Amino acid sequence: MDDVKIAQAELGTGGPLVGIQGLGCMGMSEFYGDTDEAAARDTLDAALAAGVTLFDTADVYGRGRNEEFLAPFVAAHREEITLATKFAIERNDDPHYRGVRNDRAYVRRSVEDSLRRLGVDVIDLYYMHRRDPAVPLAESVGAMAELVAEGKVRHLGLSEVTGAELREAHAVHPIAALQSEWSLFSRDVERSAVGAAAELGVAFVPYSPLGRGFLTGAFADAAADLTENDFRRHQPRFTGDNARTNAALLAPVKEIAVARGATPAQIALAWVHQRAEAHGLTVVPIPGTRRPGRLAENVAAAGITLTEAELAALEPIADRVAGDRYPDMTFTSASREV
Template sequence: MSNSKIAQVRLGTGGPLVSVQGLGCMGMSEFYGETDLAAARDTLEAALEAGVTLFDTADMYGRGANEEFLAPFVGAHRDEITLATKFAMERTDDPHHRGIRNDPAYIRQAIEASLRRLKTDVIDLYYMHRRDPLVPLAESVGAMAELVERGLVKHLGLSEMTGAELREAHAVHPIAALQSEWSLFSRDVEHSAVGAAAELGVAFVPYSPLGRGFLTGAFADAGKDLPAGDFRKYQPRFTGDNAKTNAALLEPVREIAAAHGATAAQVALAWVQQRAQVHGLAVVPIPGTRKTSRLLENVGATRLTLSGEELELLEPIAGLVAGDRYPDMSTTSAARE
C-alpha cells in the first residue's frame, strides 16, 4: 500500500507528517442518523488506500463508541496512521448534559479511558476539545505535557482557541495543531487564531470544512432533507429561512464547480487549502463521511486549484451566512474573542 497519492504536511514544527486531508470519524457513531457500520469500516480502509493518514475521533463521540469502533482499524494499521482523539467534553447518562472539564485529574482519567477504548498504548495527537475558562490554561496544558513525558501521548493539540489562548498554551508546551471550524461559511477563526497559528508554526485542522454538509448543496430545508436523529435539524444554519438564505449563497460555488468538472464539496475543500496558503499556514481539513464514494470525492479536492478570480467570487459568502454555527456558541473561541 502506498500513501503517496496525497501530498503531506507536518503538524507543527516537530509534529508528525500527515496527509493534507484527514478523515473526521465522528459521524460514524453519532449525530448524523443511522450508520451502516460495515460501510463505515470500508470507508476507513478506502481512506488509507487513497493516502489519508490522519484519522480524527474524540472520547465524547457516541460516549466512547467512536473510539471503540476505530480500535480494530487502528490495531491493523497502527504504524501507517496518525491517530487523533480529544478530551474535555464530559457526558453522562443524561443525554442533555455537556460538561466541560480541563482539570488535571480529569485529563489523567480521560487519557487512560481513551487508550483502553482504542486498544493502543499511545495517542499520536491529543486535543483539548473545549476550554473551561475557570481552569487556568497553563494548568491544563501542563497536565497534557505530563502525558507526553509519560509516553502516553506524542503531540498536543487544542480546539476552539483564540489566538491569545494558543500563544499562552504554546509557551507551556509546543502545540502541534489547532482544530477549529473553518470553511466558506465559517471564518471567525481568521480574527486571531489563524494568524497566531501561522506565527507559531502550528498547523490548522479545520473541522466541518463542508459546513456540516451544507456546502455540498444537498440541503435547502433541514426539516425535509435530513433524517430523524440528525443533529443538523436543530442547527441555526439548517433551519427555516436561514436554510433558504444560505442555500442561495451557493450559486457561485456551483458555477465554479461546473467550470472545473468538479463538485461543490471539492470547491469548498480546495478553498480551505488555498485560504490557508494566503496566511502561510499548514492546513489539514478533516471532512467527515461514512461513504467511500464521498471519501474519494473529498480526496479529489486535493488536486483542484482555484483561480484568483474564482477565489474573489467566493470571498463574500461568509459575511452573508444566516445563523450561528451552533445554537449555543458559548463554548467556542468566537465567544472569547
C-alpha cells in the same frame, strides 16, 4: 484515485508527517443520522489507500463508541496512521447534557479511558476539545504535558481557542495542531487564531470544512431533508429562513463546480486547502464521511487550485451567512474574542 495519493505535510513544527487531508470519524458512530458500520469500515480502508493518514475521533463521539469502533482499524495499521482523539466534553445519561472539564484529574482520567478504548499504548495527537475559561490554561496544558513526558501522548492539540489562548498554551508546551471550524461558511478563526498558528508554527486542522454538509448542496433545509436523529436539525444555520438564505449563497460554489466539472464539495474543500498559501501555515482539513465514494470525491479536492477570480467570487459568502454555528456559542473561540 487510481493509486495517486495526496501529498503530505508536517503537522506542526516537529510533528508527524500526515496526508494533507485527514478523515473526521465522528459521523461513523453518531450525530448524522443512521450509521452503517460496514460502509464506514470500507471508508477507513479507502482513506488509507488514498494517502489519508490522520484519523480524528474524540471520547465524546458516541460516548466512547467511536474510539472503540476505530480500535480494530488502528491495530491493523498502527504504524501507518496518525491517531488523534480529544477530551473535555463531558456527557451523562441525559442525552442533552454537555459539560466542559479541563481540570488535571479529568485530563488524566480521560486519557486512560481513551487509551483503553482505542487499544493503544500512546495517542499520537491529543486535543483539548473545548476550553473551560474557569480552569487556567497552565493547569490544563500542564496536565497534558505530563502525558507527553510519561509517553502516553506524542503531540498536543487544542480546539476552539483564540489566538491569545493558543500563545498562552504554546508557552507551557509546544502545540502541534489547532482544530477549529473553518470553511466558506465559518471564518471567525481568521480574527486571531489563524495568525497566531502561523506565527507559532502550529498546523491548522479545520473541522466541518464542508459546513456540516450544507456546502455540498446535499440538503437545503435540515428540518425537511434530514432524519429525526440528525443533530443538524437543531443547528441555527440549517433551518427555516436561515436555511433559505444560506442555500442561496451556494450559487457561486455551484457555478464554479459546473465550470470545472467538479462537485460543490470539491470546490468548498479546495478553498479550505488554499488557506495554507493564503495565510502561510499548514492546513489539514478533516471532512467527515461514511462512504468510500464520498471519500474519493473529498480527497480529489486536494488537487484543485482555484483561480484568483474564483476565489474572489467565493470571498463574500461567510459575511452573508445567516445564523450561528451552534445554538449555544459559549464554548467556541468566537465567544471569547475581544
